[in-house]
Amino acid sequence: xxxxxxxxxxxxxxxxxxxxxxxxxxxxxxxxxxxxxxxxxxxxxxxxxxxxxxxxxxxxxxxxxxxxxxxxxxxxxxxxxxxxxxxxxxxxxxxxxxxxxxxxxxxxxxxxxxxxxxxxxxxxxxxxxxxxxxxxxxxxxxxxxxxxxxxxxxxxxxxxxxxxxxxxxxxxxxxxxxxxxxxxxxxxxxxxxxxxxxxxxxxxxxxxxxxxxxxxxxxxxxxxxxxxxxxxxxxxxxxxxxxxxxxxxxxxxxxxxxxxxxxxxxxxxxxxxxxxxxxxxxxxxxxxxxxxxxxxxxxxxxxxxxxxxxxxxxxxxxxxxxxxxxxxxxxxxxxxxxxxxxxxxxx
Numbered sequence: 001x002x003x004x005x006x007x008x009x010x011x012x013x014x015x016x017x018x019x020x021x022x023x024x025x026x027x028x029x030x031x032x033x034x035x036x037x038x039x040x041x042x043x044x045x046x047x048x049x050x051x052x053x054x055x056x057x058x059x060x061x062x063x064x065x066x067x068x069x070x071x072x073x074x075x076x077x078x079x080x081x082x083x084x085x086x087x088x089x090x091x092x093x094x095x096x097x098x099x100x101x102x103x104x105x106x107x108x109x110x111x112x113x114x115x116x117x118x119x120x121x122x123x124x125x126x127x128x129x130x131x132x133x134x135x136x137x138x139x140x141x142x143x144x145x146x147x148x149x150x151x152x153x154x155x156x157x158x159x160x161x162x163x164x165x166x167x168x169x170x171x172x173x174x175x176x177x178x179x180x181x182x183x184x185x186x187x188x189x190x191x192x193x194x195x196x197x198x199x200x201x202x203x204x205x206x207x208x209x210x211x212x213x214x215x216x217x218x219x220x221x222x223x224x225x226x227x228x229x230x231x232x233x234x235x236x237x238x239x240x241x242x243x244x245x246x247x248x249x250x251x252x253x254x255x256x257x258x259x260x261x262x263x264x265x266x267x268x269x270x271x272x273x274x275x276x277x278x279x280x281x282x283x284x285x286x287x288x289x290x291x292x293x294x295x296x297x298x299x300x301x302x303x304x305x306x307x308x309x310x311x312x313x314x315x316x317x318x319x320x321x322x323x324x325x326x327x328x329x330x331x332x333x334x335x336x337x338x339x340x341x342x343x344x345x346x347x
Contacts (some may be wrong), residue, residue, distance in 0.1 A: 001324070002074035002308075004285050009305055010324040012312035013078040013277050015177070015212060015237045015269030018065050018095045018102070021058040030147075030186050031088035037185040042274050045241035050279055060273055062102050070109060073270075073277040076309065077108075077318050081141035081177055081212070082115040087148065100135060111316055113139040113177060118160040119148045125167055132171040138316055139175030140168065141212075145183070145191030153191030157199040169206050175315055180222070181213020181238050194222050201229040208315060210267065213238040219253060223260035233315075234261060236307070237271035243283045251289050255296030263303040267312045281308065302326055 002009040021035035035058055043051055056064075069075040080103065085093040096114065103110040114135050116128050131137060145153045154161060156178065168176065180197065183189040194215045201209050214234040215222030226232040234257055242250040257266050268284070270277040285304060289296045305326060313320050 001076055002281050002285065004282075007301055007305075008324055009074075009281070009285065010309040010313065010320050011075045011077075011277070011281060012268065012309035012316075012318060013069060013073075013075045013270050013272065014210075014267040014312040015081045015235055016065075016069065016078045016272040017081065017083065018062060018099050019059070019083070019093050019273075020091065020095050021089070021093065025089050025091055027088055027090050031085070031093075033185045034085065034088055034093070034187075038274060041182075041238070041241075045245050046275055047244055047279060050276060052273070057273065062098060065102070065272070066106075068276050068278075069272065074281050075109075075277055077111070077313070077316075078272075079111045079113060079139070079312065079316065081113050083141065083143060083179075084115050084117075085143070085146060087146070111138060111318075113137065113141050113175070115141050115143065116164060117146060117148060117154075118158065118164045119151060119154060121160060125164065128164065128167055129171065132173060137171070137173050139177055139210075140173060141177045141179070143179050144196070145179070145187040147187070152188050156196040157203075162200070162203075165200060165204050165207060169204065174206070174208055175210060176207050177210040177212055177235065179213065180211045180218070181216045194218050194225060197222075197232060198225045198229065201225070201232050205231055207231060208233060210235050210315075212269070214253065214257060216253075219256060223256055226265065227260040232261075233265045233267060233311075235267045235269045237269040238274070240268070240270075240280050240284065241275050243280070243287055247287070248290060248293070250287075251293055251296065254287075254299070255289055255293065258299070258303070259296065263306050264311055266307045267315075268308045284308065302328075 002011055021031065026032055039054055039057055042057060069078050080099045082096060083094045100112055103112040112135055114131050114137055116124055144156065180192050180194045183192060194211060197209055197211055208231050210233045211222055212235040216239055226234060239253050270280055289298055
């Protein structure tokens with residue numbers, strides 16, 4: 001829990017990792033390119049005092065993870081978002097077994113979302129069924145630009161992808177997190193396009209699609225989709241670190257999100273260990289839209305509380321202490337949270 005000016009904030013970090021990008025785990029040069037790109041994001045968007053050395057960044061492990069999130073980072077609950085990248089790393093990039101072991105040891109603090117790839121066909125569906133049971137999955141994390149043999153990506157509305165989404169409904173996996181943000185070398189930019197979100201969100205209203213990185217650099221496209229589709233949410237990973245390096249740009253991002261999709265459909269996420277949650281939370285609680293950016297309304301304390309944790313808690317049925325709840329419930333499905341924007345679009 002974070003406390004500032006006598007206000008208490010329940011924090012859910014909805015996008016975290018434990019990865020292994022050490023040389024011993026690299027399958028080829030692409031694994032090195034990937035972690036180098038991650039490290040560039042880390043160096044360029046973090047305060048100088050928060051920058052890690054490269055070797056620590058390549059693998060930090062469970063002990064450092066728990067300290068940075070739950071001892072120093074104010075986090076009450078965190079959600080692992082698996083990134084496998086099996087073409088680039090021998091045991092995968094995200095460390096499934098380590099993350100699962102930690103989740104089972106601290107079930108009140110951690111939730112684990114696994115990944116699947118629809119290009120695995122029928123065998124992958126069988127694996128998804130086994131994973132759903134053994135991992136108690138409430139959500140999955142998809143990387144539509146991940147390489148698979150000769151394929152360099154897929155669309156969510158492909159035939160096999162639809163089969164997997166339908167299986168998620170059958171298995172009770174409701175939260176579909178999808179990387180739809182900046183490209184990461186060597187992955188292809190267009191494989192992260194947000195257009196396929198529009199199609200599957202319309203067709204599978206029993207699912208909730210969390211667009212990680214709010215579609216950057218396609219923020220406008222994402223907003224136009226998410227304001228029309230009540231089951232589309234935005235994750236702030238990669239967007240929120242601009243609060244430090246380019247605060248006016250971040251003001252534009254959060255201002256557009258608040259206007260178009262509303263306070264109930266935005267989720268805080270550090271994308272640890274790209275960034276550590278402590279400084280992001282501190283800066284976001286202190287942040288305010290500049291007065292000269294008059295097209296955007298000021299952020300209220302209650303809105304910040306929803307974004308920092310209450311919205312994600314609602315999606316994942318995470319217990320929030322009664323004293324940290326709001327009179328108006330957060331993250332309500334089916335509520336027209338962007339009524340003003342939708343009225344404007346309709347007219």
